[in-house]
Amino acid sequence: MLDVNKIRRDFPIYHSDKPFVYLDSASTTQKPQVVIDAVNSYYNSYAANIHRALYEIGERATDAYEQVRIKVKQFLNVPNTHSVIFTRSTTESINLVAYAWGLKNLRQHDTVFISEMEHHSNLVPWQLITEKIGATLNYIPLADNGTLNIESLDQLNDQTKLVSVGHQSNVFGTVNSVNEIISAAKNVNAVTVLDGAQAAPHMKVNITELDCDFYAFSGHKMVGPTGVGVLIGRTDLLESMDPFMGGGEMINTVTLTKSTWNDVPWKFEAGTPNIAQVIGLGAAIDYLQSVGVDAIHDHEQSLLKYGLDILSQIEGITLYGNADHRGAVIPFNVGNVHAHDLAKFLDTDGICIRAGHHCAQPIMDYLGVASTARASFYLYNDKNDIEQLAKSIEKTARIFD
Ligand SMILES: Cc1ncc(COP(=O)(O)O)c(C=O)c1O
Numbered sequence: 001m002l003d004v005n006k007i008r009r010d011f012p013i014y015h016s017d018k019p020f021v022y023l024d025s026a027s028t029t030q031k032p033q034v035v036i037d038a039v040n041s042y043y044n045s046y047a048a049n050i051h052r053a054l055y056e057i058g059e060r061a062t063d064a065y066e067q068v069r070i071k072v073k074q075f076l077n078v079p080n081t082h083s084v085i086f087t088r089s090t091t092e093s094i095n096l097v098a099y100a101w102g103l104k105n106l107r108q109h110d111t112v113f114i115s116e117m118e119h120h121s122n123l124v125p126w127q128l129i130t131e132k133i134g135a136t137l138n139y140i141p142l143a144d145n146g147t148l149n150i151e152s153l154d155q156l157n158d159q160t161k162l163v164s165v166g167h168q169s170n171v172f173g174t175v176n177s178v179n180e181i182i183s184a185a186k187n188v189n190a191v192t193v194l195d196g197a198q199a200a201p202h203m204k205v206n207i208t209e210l211d212c213d214f215y216a217f218s219g220h221k222m223v224g225p226t227g228v229g230v231l232i233g234r235t236d237l238l239e240s241m242d243p244f245m246g247g248g249e250m251i252n253t254v255t256l257t258k259s260t261w262n263d264v265p266w267k268f269e270a271g272t273p274n275i276a277q278v279i280g281l282g283a284a285i286d287y288l289q290s291v292g293v294d295a296i297h298d299h300e301q302s303l304l305k306y307g308l309d310i311l312s313q314i315e316g317i318t319l320y321g322n323a324d325h326r327g328a329v330i331p332f333n334v335g336n337v338h339a340h341d342l343a344k345f346l347d348t349d350g351i352c353i354r355a356g357h358h359c360a361q362p363i364m365d366y367l368g369v370a371s372t373a374r375a376s377f378y379l380y381n382d383k384n385d386i387e388q389l390a391k392s393i394e395k396t397a398r399i400f401d
Pocket of ligand 1: 026027089090091092119121122166168169170195197198218359
């Protein structure tokens with residue numbers, strides 16, 4: 001296990017004496033001082049636009065921003081830096097693929113496959129695009145233990161043009177069989193997209209080995225700032241795609257009749273980007289690497305095991321999903337207590353959990369519930385957090401009994 005007391009000293013939010021049990025990292029994570037300092041340092045000392053300012057602080061800002069591209073490449077073993085595009089979020093990254101790749105390449109009678117387990121960010125963009133084009137959206141179905149029914153991959157055929165699935169589920173924590181999914185998609189020459197919002201922060205991700213065409217994730221779920229996401233894309237595909245948004249910096253030449261595009265990746269970074277947030281993401285990657293991604297993963301796995309053990313002993317609790325390979329996310333309901341009431345009562349004990357449909361309403365439909373509670377763990381959590389969670393759930397359940 002990690003030395004959590006030491007880690008918490010790095011996170012200012014833990015410096016207060018107020019009870020604070022933060023179990024909602026699948027939604028967003030707390031920020032270490034080094035990330036806050038990196039963002040502040042840009043604003044305090046070298047706030048300038050990038051790629052255009054011809055003075056010292058402008059060059060410093062450009063350099064700091066572009067260095068993060070190299071950091072992302074190294075962090076995820078991406079084949080080259082031109083594959084790394086900065087966006088606002090996972091949501092924007094997936095929309096970029098849906099619009100810039102989808103509008104150009106999808107035709108009527110084509111099919112796109114996603115799964116029933118997707119976050120709305122990897123579902124709604126595909127509904128919008130397939131509807132606009134008259135293409136078909138198909139789903140890899142869910143199985144009872146919160147996994148995907150991989151046998152259904154035999155439905156992929158020549159009409160399947162794109163397959164997009166979550167690397168790790170934000171509801172069940174299931175780490176999907178992405179190697180099998182990517183290989184089945186490649187067999188029919190379909191483009192592959194992975195939503196890595198829940199995976200990149202919690203496990204070693206190797207893009208070269210995964211060999212997917214696109215990979216999306218968000219900085220704020222990996223101790224980085226809000227407002228920065230990443231899309232990793234195969235450069236030949238990115239080069240063949242039209243821009244997603246038009247504006248400054250994404251062009252090469254502009255006349256009144258025609259424009260030509262900047263090289264990849266800048267072709268997809270229109271306007272002034274979130275400079276401070278990108279720089280903060282760089283500090284977040286450094287921080288995670290200094291603790292060790294494998295060490296964080298092992299720590300979370302111990303918490304998951306302990307959490308499942310402790311929570312399963314609570315009378316009236318339903319735990320959802322039991323995939324063999326899963327991250328540190330536990331969805332549950334307790335007796336007749338509505339998940340929202342539970343979350344509100346836990347909050348009075350200083351415990352933060354998520355309650356709702358988790359931006360995955362089709363999963364709620366599958367489970368036959370309107371909502372669930374969800375506890376999720378990260379490097380700053382310990383077993384005591386889980387014990388406090390269990391105590392507070394039991395107390396709340398007694399009130400509603
Ligand atoms: C699996 C998954 N995909 C996509 C997203 C969307 O991320 P963002 O809101 O940062 O765009 C989330 C956020 O919870 C998620 O868990």
